[in-house]
Amino acid sequence: MRLPHWAGTLAAKSAAFITVMCCALAALLGVLVHVSVTDQTVAQARDQALSRLAEATSDFEAGDTLLPEARIDPQGLPSALRALALAGERGTMVSDDYGRPTMWAAGPADRDRVLAVAVDYSQQARTISALDHSILWSSALAIGTTLLVGAFAVTRVTRRLQGTAQVARRISAGDLDARVEDPRTKDPTRPQDEVAAVAAALDGMAASLQGKLLSEQRFTADVAHELRTPLTGLHAAAELLPPGRPTELVRDRVAALRTLTEDLLEISRLDTGRERLETDAEALGALAERVVRASGTETEVKVVRDVWVETDRRRLERVLGNLVANAHRHGRAPVVLTVEGKEVTVRDHGGGFPEYLVTHGPQRFRTEGGTKGHGLGLTIAVGQAEVLGARLSFANAVDGGAVAILTLP
Incomplete structure (x- = not known):
């Protein structure tokens, strides 16, 4: 029976399943780790920026000199954060300030001006990027290792299944002496898996089938041999009968029985598989x-x-x-x-x-x-x-x- 074009071997399908599951698991864990570390890093940077904004606001209200990172209406401030500050709220946002990752914290200064603090976010960005690369490489390594181990384990099972299938084909072709003889079925101390159970069942079926066929062959040969002697006598007796229609019928039936007996004997000889050619x-x-x-x-x-x-x-x-x-x-x-x-x-x-x-x-x-x-x-x-x-x-x-x-x- 031909398999559909999308169906491959058990080893290939198992390898594909393992790969998909490992990729899904690695992606899930990678996303969880990335989100957790990123949230923690951003929270720390946000707290630092808000703390410095509070100090800058106190200095601004007291008329003191502002911190170096604190500015009034800086040009690089994101427009969304500027709008939030003009509305009287404080907030934070990460953006690029002249190509450098920056954590901005902004709040209202006076009237239409905004007081903002810029905290360098480069180190945190590099940390998150390095973490993403580590997650990617470790996931690839874990997937490769799992795939190799899984392929090795599945290949051992499929090799045993292929051996069992080959023996089954030999039996169906008439080789009733073929046996799987799985080592696990002979050693009771070893764990018995499903493949060993199939092998044992196939060996048992082959032995039972062979026994029944041998019994049938012996019975056919014995019956044919036992019939041969009385049929010879019956044939000789039929030849002594007086001519007539009844005699012809008897001789015809005796001839049919002799032909059937000879056919049975020939079949029994063929069943033994010991016939020799004279070419x-x-x-x-x-x-x-x-x-x-x-x-x-x-x-x-x-x-x-x-x-x-x-x-x-x-x-x-x-x-x-x-x-x-x-x-x-x-x-x-x-x-x-x-x-x-x-x-x-x-x-x-x-x-x-x-x-x-x-x-x-x-x-x-x-x-x-x-x-x-x-x-x-x-x-x-x-x-x-x-x-x-x-x-x-x-x-x-x-x-x-x-x-x-x-x-x-």
Whole structure:
């Protein structure tokens, strides 16, 4: 399943989340520290300016000489502060006085004049600026360190998850011996996290599934072997019956049972995975024509491009024979077998394969639509194709009919 274009890996999304949260936290703390220190610094400068304004006001009212920083109607006084003083109020304001940060304190002098005191604010401004730089660099360092530590921790988790996913894919591909074997699941003294729990559950599921499949395979093989002996005797007895319709029916059913037993034995051998190839060079077109002749069916053979292949002739004939037989048994004429290079296609013009077969492949003893048979022919074909190292796929043609495609290595 493809992820949306905006979805990345767990490590990338975790790193992005950590970065965003660290940036938000650093910004919040930086703003709180900046506001707190700035308020404290401005309050101290304001108190100092107001104190000197009070002294200057006393000197002005007493007719004494004003302090050096006290002036009447200075030019650099902010207009808003001047208006406040003319209204009879005292106030303070920070502004630049000839390019230098200054804390102004102003109040009414007499009539239309304003008495103002200018206090150098440069040191406080430099302190706040240095604090802002320190907050910025320390936040960047903290974010980088947290991101590295978080990425390291998340990567360890994602690496274990990727290993678990890889084992799950191997199991789904048929490797039932695959296990995660997470070290945490084997050491009870170590803390068990969620990833270890998933790994343990997957290992348990694989072991249970393997046990059930092995039991099924043993049962199939045992049943087939046990049926072989009585069926041989039954076949011999059927041959001794007098000619007639009842005898033909008995012989037909006995032959069907023998075919079913042989198919079960072949499936059990394929399930063991111990089949060995006996390869030889074969002309694919000639082999296909030989299979059609042996089937005794009216199947058209088209050789678009003939090739020589190194393969096991008996197994390849078994695969093609089963595909042709299935096309005639469950489809409709015309049935066409096409050889084009190393790709062999068998197509009929019937109702097509069932949806489950196209999606998941053939399943033994499963048929749909009232069709006859046990679903073993295509199962054997798939198993023999795997032994050959070939790929057998199934589809339905757009204009109707089932299509089986065998691609040789």
